[in-house]
Amino acid sequence: MGKINRSAMTTLLGAAVFSFWMWAYPQALNYHEQNQLFLCIWEYFRERLALPGGFADWLSEFLVQFFFLRWSGALVLAILAVLLQLSVWKAARSINPEGNRSFYSLSFVPSLLMLVHMGNMEVLVSYPVALLLSVAVCPFFVKAGWHRLWLIPLFWWLLGPVVIVPVLFSAIAGRRTSDLLHLVYTALVFYAGYRLLASQYPAHDAFFGINYTRIREMLPVLQVVIPFVTLGCIFACGLGAKLKHPVTVDWAILVVLAIATAGSVRLAYDRDAYEVLAYDDLIRHERYQDVVKRAEHYQPHNPISACSVNFSLFMTGQLSSRLTDFYQCGTQGLVQPSIRDNVSDLTSAELLWMMGMPNITLQYYFDSMESIENGRLSGRFLSRMADCNIVNGWYGPAERYLDLLSHSLFYRKEAQRRKVMIRNEAAVNSDPVYAYVRSVRFKDDFITGYQGLDIMMAILYNQNKDNFMAAEYYTVWQRLKQREGAE
Amino acid sequence: MKRLITLAAVALLLSSCKGSTSLSDTLPDIYPDYIGVTVPAGIAPMDFNIPEEYDRVFVRVTGSNGGLLKTRGRWASFPVRKWHALTEQNAGGTLTFTVLGKKDGRWTQWQDFIMYVSSQPLDDYGVTYRKIAPGYTTYSRIGLYQRDLHSFHEEPIIESTLTPGQCMNCHTANATDPRQFLFHLRGKHGATMIQQDGRREWVTTKTDSTLGNMAYCYWHPEGRWLAGSINPVKQCFWAGDRQPIEVFDMASDLVIMDMNDHSLIVDPRLNTKDFLESSPSFTPDGKTLYYCKAKAYDVPRQVDSIRYDLMRVSFDPETGSLGDIETVIPASLHGQSISFPRPSYDGRWLMYNQADFGVFPIDHKEADLWLMDLKTGETRPIDEVNSPLSESFHNWSSDSRWFLFSSRRDDGLYVQTYIASIDEEGHCTKPFVLPQRNPRKFYHSVMYSYNAPDFTKSKVRFKTHGVYQEVFSDRRVQATVK
Numbered sequence: 001m002g003k004i005n006r007s008a009m010t011t012l013l014g015a016a017v018f019s020f021w022m023w024a025y026p027q028a029l030n031y032h033e034q035n036q037l038f039l040c041i042w043e044y045f046r047e048r049l050a051l052p053g054g055f056a057d058w059l060s061e062f063l064v065q066f067f068f069l070r071w072s073g074a075l076v077l078a079i080l081a082v083l084l085q086l087s088v089w090k091a092a093r094s095i096n097p098e099g100n101r102s103f104y105s106l107s108f109v110p111s112l113l114m115l116v117h118m119g120n121m122e123v124l125v126s127y128p129v130a131l132l133l134s135v136a137v138c139p140f141f142v143k144a145g146w147h148r149l150w151l152i153p154l155f156w157w158l159l160g161p162v163v164i165v166p167v168l169f170s171a172i173a174g175r176r177t178s179d180l181l182h183l184v185y186t187a188l189v190f191y192a193g194y195r196l197l198a199s200q201y202p203a204h205d206a207f208f209g210i211n212y213t214r215i216r217e218m219l220p221v222l223q224v225v226i227p228f229v230t231l232g233c234i235f236a237c238g239l240g241a242k243l244k245h246p247v248t249v250d251w252a253i254l255v256v257l258a259i260a261t262a263g264s265v266r267l268a269y270d271r272d273a274y275e276v277l278a279y280d281d282l283i284r285h286e287r288y289q290d291v292v293k294r295a296e297h298y299q300p301h302n303p304i305s306a307c308s309v310n311f312s313l314f315m316t317g318q319l320s321s322r323l324t325d326f327y328q329c330g331t332q333g334l335v336q337p338s339i340r341d342n343v344s345d346l347t348s349a350e351l352l353w354m355m356g357m358p359n360i361t362l363q364y365y366f367d368s369m370e371s372i373e374n375g376r377l378s379g380r381f382l383s384r385m386a387d388c389n390i391v392n393g394w395y396g397p398a399e400r401y402l403d404l405l406s407h408s409l410f411y412r413k414e415a416q417r418r419k420v421m422i423r424n425e426a427a428v429n430s431d432p433v434y435a436y437v438r439s440v441r442f443k444d445d446f447i448t449g450y451q452g453l454d455i456m457m458a459i460l461y462n463q464n465k466d467n468f469m470a471a472e473y474y475t476v477w478q479r480l481k482q483r484e485g486a487e
Numbered sequence: 488m489k490r491l492i493t494l495a496a497v498a499l500l501l502s503s504c505k506g507s508t509s510l511s512d513t514l515p516d517i518y519p520d521y522i523g524v525t526v527p528a529g530i531a532p533m534d535f536n537i538p539e540e541y542d543r544v545f546v547r548v549t550g551s552n553g554g555l556l557k558t559r560g561r562w563a564s565f566p567v568r569k570w571h572a573l574t575e576q577n578a579g580g581t582l583t584f585t586v587l588g589k590k591d592g593r594w595t596q597w598q599d600f601i602m603y604v605s606s607q608p609l610d611d612y613g614v615t616y617r618k619i620a621p622g623y624t625t626y627s628r629i630g631l632y633q634r635d636l637h638s639f640h641e642e643p644i645i646e647s648t649l650t651p652g653q654c655m656n657c658h659t660a661n662a663t664d665p666r667q668f669l670f671h672l673r674g675k676h677g678a679t680m681i682q683q684d685g686r687r688e689w690v691t692t693k694t695d696s697t698l699g700n701m702a703y704c705y706w707h708p709e710g711r712w713l714a715g716s717i718n719p720v721k722q723c724f725w726a727g728d729r730q731p732i733e734v735f736d737m738a739s740d741l742v743i744m745d746m747n748d749h750s751l752i753v754d755p756r757l758n759t760k761d762f763l764e765s766s767p768s769f770t771p772d773g774k775t776l777y778y779c780k781a782k783a784y785d786v787p788r789q790v791d792s793i794r795y796d797l798m799r800v801s802f803d804p805e806t807g808s809l810g811d812i813e814t815v816i817p818a819s820l821h822g823q824s825i826s827f828p829r830p831s832y833d834g835r836w837l838m839y840n841q842a843d844f845g846v847f848p849i850d851h852k853e854a855d856l857w858l859m860d861l862k863t864g865e866t867r868p869i870d871e872v873n874s875p876l877s878e879s880f881h882n883w884s885s886d887s888r889w890f891l892f893s894s895r896r897d898d899g900l901y902v903q904t905y906i907a908s909i910d911e912e913g914h915c916t917k918p919f920v921l922p923q924r925n926p927r928k929f930y931h932s933v934m935y936s937y938n939a940p941d942f943t944k945s946k947v948r949f950k951t952h953g954v955y956q957e958v959f960s961d962r963r964v965q966a967t968v969k
Binding site for chain 1: 624625627643645646648649651723724725726728729732733790897898899900931934951952955
């Protein structure tokens with residue numbers, strides 16, 4: 001296959017992956033971004049590097065911070081997909097002297113499988129990053145000879161268990177007994193590394209990758225399958241040299257792969273779950289009208305989405321009038337009771353912040369951040385937690401959060417602006433958002449709870465008659481409660 | 488001669504600076520506040536920072552019994568060996584710190600300050616603590632750690648990565664000796680891990696007569712008995728800006744376990760429905776058990792009405808039988824609540840927490856440490872160590888000359904561990920926070936509280952291999968009621 005055809009195919013892959021993340025599933029970018037906080041400090045790098053697979057993890061978090069902007073997130077993932085495909089092709093060519101006659105289309109399989117794999121929103125970008133780097137070093141591994149003795153532990157530490165890809169590649173390509181011995185050596189490295197350096201993790205985590213998924217107990221089938229399929233593709237690409245074939249065969253394979261990927265993606269992506277993420281993404285960016293429009297086309301039937309739609313209806317002045325147009329599930333579809341995960345409470349936290357309940361907002365955001373299964377911080381959550389602390393005059397924790405955010409790329413500017421307000425009551429009171437929340441929040445202290453939320457709304461309204469949000473939410477709460485009773 | 492060389496060095500340093508050195512008539516504003524604290528010889532170097540606007544610091548430390556140490560850099564950082572040598576040379580004496588800071592090319596020299604080096608050594612290996620994000624109901628990462636007090640070395644004993652989904656709390660060694668060591672796991676696979684002389688077992692105390700697994704435990708000095716409270720914990724939240732959270736026990740009972748056969752002593756007087764019993768601790772002679780007791784109220788509605796008194800009951804270590812119960816401090820009568828009574832291991836003092844209500848003083852700004860003289864029964868707040876913010880969990884060193892405690896004094900939320908000494912008359916010294924390298928950066932970026940601290944006489948040996956399988960297999964040693 002000629003260079004032009006190859007370039008066209010690769011460009012097509014990049015464009016397709018970019019379009020997929022940019023327009024089809026941008027909410028996943030937002031989800032990944034808000035479940036981490038990349039800090040440009042040495043301590044952060046050191047902390048990541050303290051675990052096997054840590055370098056891939058660090059690099060992935062560096063890249064994921066760019067998901068803050070939709071287009072740059074889509075671009076990053078498109079570049080990763082293209083680089084993975086090119087690496088597979090390069091590895092295939094390294095063992096096939098007649099590379100130009102190989103099945104170029106088969107080098108797309110790992111990138112397309114990765115797209116399907118990432119339909120699971122808990123799969124981290126560290127996995128494609130680690131796989132990309134491990135495929136990229138394959139050609140060097142064959143030539144590395146005895147250097148593999150130190151390269152294997154090094155790459156295991158940097159990339160995690162996907163180091164098995166270059167080890168197997170060199171063993172198969174080398175076809176020597178000593179190459180096979182490296183497999184035994186790799187198993188020993190895995191075991192010794194786990195016992196000596198990763199003993200605070202269960203064995204299966206250390207063997208299948210600590211940082212490839214957000215939920216460590218989870219082991220998606222594709223995570224195990226993809227490295228072997230990748231190896232298969234590298235060697236299968238070379239078959240084209242033996243089976244003489246026209247360019248159209250490669251294009252036909254690519255079309256089949258594209259169709260298979262599209263079908264798999266539809267199966268792999270849970271629509272309702274992604275709708276929840278889509279609402280969260282839109283609400284984060286204050287696109288309330290878009291939430292309503294989206295719900296008009298497809299209504300997910302769960303309380304989290306109902307809460308987001310109702311909040312957007314309120315923000316667009318339609319809550320009372322259009323309440324019954326959309327799926328309702330009682331009062332919990334208006335404000336969510338605290339749920340221990342990293343996404344369910346976010347809309348409720350936002351609306352309670354605006355209504356004047358910064359303590360519950362703080363609780364919801366804190367618990368959401370602590371629910372990020374791999375223990376990462378969240379720039380978005382920390383940012384709002386700092387707001388709540390500032391409003392309450394709890395400047396110590398607020399300063400700590402803002403200091404951390406100051407080490408990030410996308411939260412730095414805002415953090416520095418707010419840091420000036422720390423212990424400066426006049427500055428806090430002159431900030432429009434802080435001043436408003438301070439004006440509507442509770443004047444007295446008492447024990448709160450979800451059961452008494454409607455009473456709390458009534459108290460807020462009675463305290464400050466300008467708090468029409470509390471009044472409207474109270475009214476709708478009673479309507480939904482009556483409806484629940486009637487049902 | 489040494490002094491002359493030092494002076495010459497300082498003069499050289501100052502002369503090399505552009506501009507003149509201004510003398511300030513105030514003490515330096517250092518972080519952490521180590522001015523006037525008393526430290527044991529051989530403690531980890533007491534690094535400190537000066538205000539951030541100063542980009543360089545020069546510090547000269549001179550000992551009253553001789554010795555000299557100098558450092559310069561972005562913060563005052565002392566080499567471990569030289570610091571140990573200096574403090575050991577000056578045990579019972581003082582260290583004088585001369586501090587200069589450079590800002591905008593000009594040096595400022597503050598008034599010298601003094602640090603006392605105690606004549607009482609602190610021979611324990613280090614401290615153990617739980618690191619946890621200070622918050623609400625969910626925790627992603629928790630771990631038990633040990634830290635060498637004589638260096639900056641910290642290592643995990645166990646982290647929640649090995650026990651996902653399970654909350655990990657109160658670790659307890661027998662009077663700082665980790666040969667008998669336990670911690671409690673809460674959650675679906677909850678249990679009390681008890682390790683004795685390297686052999687561990689996962690015990691459940693949930694029976695028909697008990698509420699669940701033990702949480703707050705205390706070893707009998709002879710090691711045969713283990714007293715523990717069984718208390719399902721809940722949280723509720725405040726609406727205003729006083730404090731965010733209130734933690735309380737839904738119910739609370741006390742049991743004593745015989746480690747020989749895992750049988751439980753369930754005394755009906757310590758297992759009442761209308762009262763909450765908590766925080767047990769044995770006296771060093773093993774013949775008395777202190778605990779706290781409060782009338783139960785409807786929670787969370789009346790959570791601020793729960794006030795604990797300090798109680799004690801005699802205990803026969805031969806038979807495990809309990810004698811008459813006595814109210815030691817009826818704190819509830821005075822609108823106060825007592826928690827965590829801890830007798831010193833020499834039997835001289837009893838330290839406890841006092842707050843306006845409840846049994847979780849960490850969330851109460853007004854919570855302070857109090858000291859009871861066990862000879863006279865007199866009590867007093869330990870003003871030498873208390874702050875306007877919360878002081879809570881505390882423990883004694885193995886020789887009872889030092890104690891540590893948790894406090895939120897730094898920023899009102901993140902808990903740090905403080906250490907202070909006590910003399911024979913019960914006078915305490917100004918406490919110091921656990922030393923760290925570049926402490927401002929460390930303490931202002933760490934996202935964990937240092938919770939439930941304790942001294943450990945020697946290093947805790949805990950093999951993590953097999954823990955995951957043991958926890959999730961749910962194979963438990965079942966305690967039985969006697």
